[in-house]
Amino acid sequence: MPRQARAAAAATDPQLARFIAAMPKTEYHVHLEGTLEADMKFVLAHRNGLKLPFADVAAMKASYKFNDLPSFLAIYYDGMKVLLKEQDFYDLACAYLTKAASQNIVYTEMFFDPQEHLKRGVPMAAVIGGITRARHDAQAALGIRSQLILCFVRDLSAESAMAALDAALPFKEHLVGVGLDSDEKGNPPEKFRAHFAKARANGLHVTAHCDVDQVDTLRNIRTALLDLKVDRIDHGGNIVQSPELVAIARERGIYFTVCPTFSGTLRAAMQQPVDVVRAMLDAGLKLTISSDDPAYMGSEYLNDVLIRAADRSQLTRAEITMIARNGFEAAWLPAADKSAMIARLENYVRPAA
Template structure:
C-alpha cells in the first residue's frame, strides 16, 4: 500500500503555502534577510512546534512568517513545496496563501503574489505540476481588511481562482465576511471557507457557509456529520470537503479516520490534504498512508478519496476527465 499510494496520481486542494515553510528554509531566509530567530538550529525550531489546538498552532505559525520579506522568498517557498508535490505524484494543486499576514508587516501584495506565480509557472513547465491559487482572508482581522485585500487582488484576478477564509474561528463567523465573499463571487472567483474541527459554534458556521455565503467547497467540515440536514445539503450540492487527518491529530488529537469513512458511506465528497505539512510533518502521501495504517481505510477507500479531489477541484471538464483517466490507467497497471 505504501508504494501504491506513493505512485498514485493525486490532487491537493487544502495546503497553505505559508504552512510549507520548512525549518531549513526558515533559517536560510532569516540569515539572508537579517531576521533574528529564537532558536539556534532548525532542529530546535522543529522541537518547538508544540501545539494542541488551533490557537496554539496559529501563534507559532504567524510568527514564523516574519522571514518572508522579498519576492524571491515567496518564490523559494512555493518552489520547494511544488518540488515536494512532484515527488509525491501530485499532478494538480490548489494552494492557499494569506496576503494579509504579509501586507500587515509591510510586504506589498505584489511582492507576495509575483513570487508565488513565478514558482507556479516554473513548476508547470519543468515538473508538469499544474496549480491554481486561492487567496484566503484572515477571519480574525476586520471585514474591511478583507475588502481592502480583495481590491488589491482584483488586478491579479487571472492568477487567482478563488477566495477562502482561515485563521481563528472564535467570534469570527462566516457572515462577518458576507460582503467580501459576495463581491468575490461577482468578480467570478470561487468560494471556500474553513470550518475547522470542534470549534465554537461550528455547526452554525457550516450552515452560514451553505445558506448565507453559498460556498463551492468547505475546508475541513468534519462536524457536518453531526447534523443530517447539513450532510443532505452538502451531498445534494456535490460540495467537496477538504479534510486534513494528520493536522486533525495535532489539533483535536484524532486522525478522524472514522469520520472520513462515514463521509464516504454517506456519499459526501471528502478529500485528503496536508494543510500545513511543514508543521504537522506530513505531506499528502503521509496523510493517506496514516489513514490506511492507523485508520484502517482500504485501498478502495483511498482511491475514492483521491478521485474525489479531482471531482471537486476547480477544473474544466476536459482537464478533470484527463486527470481521472490518469488515475484509472494507474489502477489498471497496479492491478
C-alpha cells in the same frame, strides 16, 4: 501519538503504501505558509538580515508545541515573518511544488494568507508575483499544475480582509478562488458575506474553513453552505452530526478537504479522538485528503498523510481511489482538463492485462 509510533503504523501495509505513493493525486488544503520548513526559515532570515530567536533548526522545531488552534496559529504566524521579498515567496512555492511533484501530486490549489504579509509592508505584487512565477516554473520543469486561493484571515478585521481582496483583484487572473482560514471562534462566516459576494462577482470560486469542534460549528457550516454559498468546505467534519446538513451537502455536491493529520493532532490534544474520515465516508460525503500545514506537522506531506489515514481509517484500495478521483472531480479547472486527469488515474488503477 509519537511520530515514531505513527511511522510504524503507516508501514503496516507496504503494498498499499506504494499504491498511494505512485498514484496521481491532487491537493487542495495546503497553506503555503504552512509548508515553510524550519531550514528555509533560517535561509530566508539570513538573506533578509533577520535574527531568529533559535540557535538552530532543531531548537526551532522543538518550539513547535501546540495543543489547540490559537496556540498553533501563534507559532504559524510568527514563522512567516521571514517572508519579505518576491524571491522569498518564489522559493517557498517552489519548495512545496517540488515536494508535491515528487509525491505524484499532478494538480494542487494552494492557500496563502496575504493579510499577514501586507501587515508587514510586503506589497501584494511581491506575494502573488513570486508564487505565480514559481507556479509557471514548476509546471514547465516538473509538469505539476497549480492554482492559487487567497484566504481571508478571519480573526483580523473585515476591513483588513476587504483591503486585501481589493489589493489582489488587479492580479485576479493569477487567482482561482478565495477561502477563509485562521481562528473561527467569534469570527463566523457571515462576517465575510460581502467579501465572498465580491469575489464571486469577480469570477472567483469560494471555499471556507469550518474547523473541527469549533464553537457553533454546525451553525457555521450551515451559514457557509447556504449564505456564503461555498463550492467547498475545508475540514467540516462535524457535519456528520447533522443529517439535514449532510443531505444539503450531498445534494449540492460539496467537496470537503479533510486534513486528518491536523484534525487528529488537535483532537488527540483535546482527548476526543474521532475518525473523521471514516465518519464522513459512511455519511456518503465527497471528501479529499490534504496535508494542511506539513512543516508544522512533523513534515508529513500528502503521501504520509494518506498512508496514515488509510491505516487509521482502514481504507480499502477502492476507497483510496475514490478519494483521489474526488480530488480530480473537485478541481477548479475546465471539464476537459478534469476528464484528462481522471483518465490518468483510471489508467493507473486499472489492473495490468
